[in-house]
Amino acid sequence: MVKIYKMAAESKERKSLSKNLLKMKFMQRTEEAKLRQQLEDEEKREIDEAHWVLDNVEGAREDMIEYETSYVVCEDLVPTGRMSFKKFNPAVEKLFKELTAQKELAECEVREMEDTVSDEQMAERYDSLIDTVDKKFGGKRKRHNNEVTLDFDRARPFKKHKAQFKKPKED
Amino acid sequence: MADHSYDFHFVNEVVLPGDIVAEKVKTKQIVVKKIKLKLGPGLRMDKDNIIAYKCGVLREKDSTMFWIDNDQKRYIPVKNDKVVGIVTNRGGESYQVDIGSSMASALPFLAFEGATKKNKPQLKIGDLVYGRLSVANKDMEAELVCTDTNGKANGMGPLKDGFLFTHSLGLTRKLLNPDGAVLKVLGKVFSFESTVGLNGRTWVNSNSSDHTILIVNAIEQSEYMTLSQIKQNVHRLAEGMRE
Amino acid sequence: MAAASSQNSVNLRSLSCELGLLNKTDGSALFSHGNTSMMVGVYGPAEVRLNKEIVDKATVEVVFRPKTGIPGCAEKAMERLIRNTCDSTILTTMHPRSAMTIVLQEVCNDGSLVSCCINGACMAMLNAGFPMKYLVAAITAAILSDGTICTDPTAKQEEEATAILTFSFESVNKEVVLSSSKGMFTVEQYETCLLVSCDCAQKIFNFYKTSITRVLSKDVKFMDLNIAKKSKEVE
Numbered sequence: 001m002v003k004i005y006k007m008a009a010e011s012k013e014r015k016s017l018s019k020n021l022l023k024m025k026f027m028q029r030t031e032e033a034k035l036r037q038q039l040e041d042e043e044k045r046e047i048d049e050a051h052w053v054l055d056n057v058e059g060a061r062e063d064m065i066e067y068e069t070s071y072v073v074c075e076d077l078v079p080t081g082r083m084s085f086k087k088f089n090p091a092v093e094k095l096f097k098e099l100t101a102q103k104e105l106a107e108c109e110v111r112e113m114e115d116t117v118s119d120e121q122m123a124e125r126y127d128s129l130i131d132t133v134d135k136k137f138g139g140k141r142k143r144h145n146n147e148v149t150l151d152f153d154r155a156r157p158f159k160k161h162k163a164q165f166k167k168p169k170e171d
Numbered sequence: 172m173a174d175h176s177y178d179f180h181f182v183n184e185v186v187l188p189g190d191i192v193a194e195k196v197k198t199k200q201i202v203v204k205k206i207k208l209k210l211g212p213g214l215r216m217d218k219d220n221i222i223a224y225k226c227g228v229l230r231e232k233d234s235t236m237f238w239i240d241n242d243q244k245r246y247i248p249v250k251n252d253k254v255v256g257i258v259t260n261r262g263g264e265s266y267q268v269d270i271g272s273s274m275a276s277a278l279p280f281l282a283f284e285g286a287t288k289k290n291k292p293q294l295k296i297g298d299l300v301y302g303r304l305s306v307a308n309k310d311m312e313a314e315l316v317c318t319d320t321n322g323k324a325n326g327m328g329p330l331k332d333g334f335l336f337t338h339s340l341g342l343t344r345k346l347l348n349p350d351g352a353v354l355k356v357l358g359k360v361f362s363f364e365s366t367v368g369l370n371g372r373t374w375v376n377s378n379s380s381d382h383t384i385l386i387v388n389a390i391e392q393s394e395y396m397t398l399s400q401i402k403q404n405v406h407r408l409a410e411g412m413r414e
Numbered sequence: 415m416a417a418a419s420s421q422n423s424v425n426l427r428s429l430s431c432e433l434g435l436l437n438k439t440d441g442s443a444l445f446s447h448g449n450t451s452m453m454v455g456v457y458g459p460a461e462v463r464l465n466k467e468i469v470d471k472a473t474v475e476v477v478f479r480p481k482t483g484i485p486g487c488a489e490k491a492m493e494r495l496i497r498n499t500c501d502s503t504i505l506t507t508m509h510p511r512s513a514m515t516i517v518l519q520e521v522c523n524d525g526s527l528v529s530c531c532i533n534g535a536c537m538a539m540l541n542a543g544f545p546m547k548y549l550v551a552a553i554t555a556a557i558l559s560d561g562t563i564c565t566d567p568t569a570k571q572e573e574e575a576t577a578i579l580t581f582s583f584e585s586v587n588k589e590v591v592l593s594s595s596k597g598m599f600t601v602e603q604y605e606t607c608l609l610v611s612c613d614c615a616q617k618i619f620n621f622y623k624t625s626i627t628r629v630l631s632k633d634v635k636f637m638d639l640n641i642a643k644k645s646k647e648v649e
Contacts, residue, residue: 185623188503224505225546244441245457273458273459273509
């Protein structure tokens with residue numbers, strides 16, 4: 001047990017970078033950006049939480065509506081207004097390409113997310129799977145709970161409970 | 172059937188203020204997973220109805236986002252919009268920048284990429300800056316910064332030389348549309364640089380003032396032109412230049 | 415009541431409206447009822463003078479400029495009527511601590527001036543993209559000496575009239591936003607005027623819609639929509 005703990009600690013150490021490296025200017029910048037992002041997220045969450053929400057239907061309805069005040073999002077405008085043509089300002093030209101590529105990439109990712117199965121959906125599917133598997137095994141293996149059902153025991157304790165209560169009633 | 176519980180009328184049609192654009196569909200059946208409905212500029216909620224408060228054409232995207240496409244001159248600050256501003260004053264900690272809205276915005280001295288207390292860009296009154304609105308809401312003074320969320324400039328900052336002109340916000344969105352034609356057509360003929368602010372201000376810089384004036388004229392005239400007309404116009408202007 | 419309205423003249427003079435003529439304003443309209451015409455320019459949301467600032471909503475200001483001379487008491491009273499009407503249509507809470515200014519320049523006065531001002535202001539506000547709850551349409555009705563009701567009277571008819579009533583209606587529920595009157599009239603006459611004016615207001619709302627559609631169709635990006643709509647109408 002102690003050994004395992006040690007190994008975990010070692011791998012953790014290996015992952016983090018040295019103090020000196022972290023102190024360097026360029027590392028600090030990304031660190032700062034990360035921190036800022038984190039703060040912004042936290043702020044957003046705090047604001048969301050601070051909103052007073054009525055517990056009735058009205059509150060639920062409001063949640064389904066979001067205001068998007070920017071035309072940039074609505075009309076899919078280019079992410080930056082700076083453009084250069086015929087190599088007047090190559091730096092701007094390069095930047096424009098980069099930013100539009102970034103935006104396209106982000107859009108692609110969103111689309112991909114929609115196409116692929118999300119964690120939530122996976123969990124949902126797995127949930128329904130448990131039901132069917134439960135049914136299949138339910139009849140035959142009532143007498144001896146083997147390791148397969150043991151696993152599900154932990155996943156759906158409520159279900160198991162119900163079955164236990166029902167049994168004596170029928171008898 | 173749409174995923175949200177609103178029934179929209181008048182999509183791609185002209186709507187006027189007060190028009191009820193959508194009503195809540197009254198269904199007993201509760202949809203398990205609903206998609207968030209996004210309302211863009213020009214639409215507001217009133218009880219169970221969605222009502223237009225501006226005139227224009229109702230547009231939709233993916234049947235989850237709705238907005239009113241209209242053309243106006245006055246800019247209303249929106250968070251994260253990139254705008255072109257004019258420095259009007261210099262305060263203790265920030266510049267005062269006019270962005271064409273009802274109130275001037277503040278640009279902190281340190282809101283530039285890599286700016287420190289000792290090393291920061293010096294702007295004079297009348298200088299132009301291209302920046303992002305980091306704070307913009309109706310109750311507070313807007314705040315401008317010249318960095319993106321990661322602290323990078325990404326093209327934002329002071330604009331040197333060149334020529335600034337103002338136009339309607341409708342033209343701005345045409346210029347910034349990925350399918351926008353004017354700048355691309357001009358870009359094939361002239362070598363120049365432009366910065367389009369979402370506040371209806373565009374800055375153009377080129378090798379000579381003759382070219383700049385011509386480009387500005389071509390952009391201004393393009394507002395109500397079709398693609399073929401734009402091409403024709405640009406070539407006509409370019410011909411005139413050569414003579 | 416239908417009989418009453420048919421016996422009176424419910425016709426409007428020809429309406430015309432041109433939008434966006436002024437370059438420096440945020441929105442403008444040249445609106446005319448027959449020979450009466452007003453040039454309206456609006457600004458906003460713009461910076462507000464400190465003493466007029468309202469913390470939770472926008473300040474609506476109306477300035478009326480007569481063709482000649484300086485505005486007097488009558489003009490000031492008119493400004494107030496127009497201001498109150500416009501104030502009710504604008505969603506002032508959307509732009510707190512800012513000014514929404516409406517400047518009305520008289521071009522020609524041939525009766526029904528207040529109506530023309532309000533209708534012109536409404537179109538100019540649409541042109542400027544002010545956030546609005548609804549549209550307003552104003553109608554002036556004159557009760558002539560023989561008791562007949564004449565809507566949208568000329569200056570001559572106004573002179574001969576025993577009473578002049580001005581109403582404005584909002585476009586959503588067609589409710590009365592403004593009611594102003596001058597002269598003597600009976601309750602029945604007032605009610606008939608109200609009904610007749612409401613019919614006329616509908617005509618003005620239709621006119622608003624067609625002029626806005628025409629202005630928008632100037633834009634290339636809306637062209638396809640309007641063509642599609644026109645073909646639908648032809649069918």
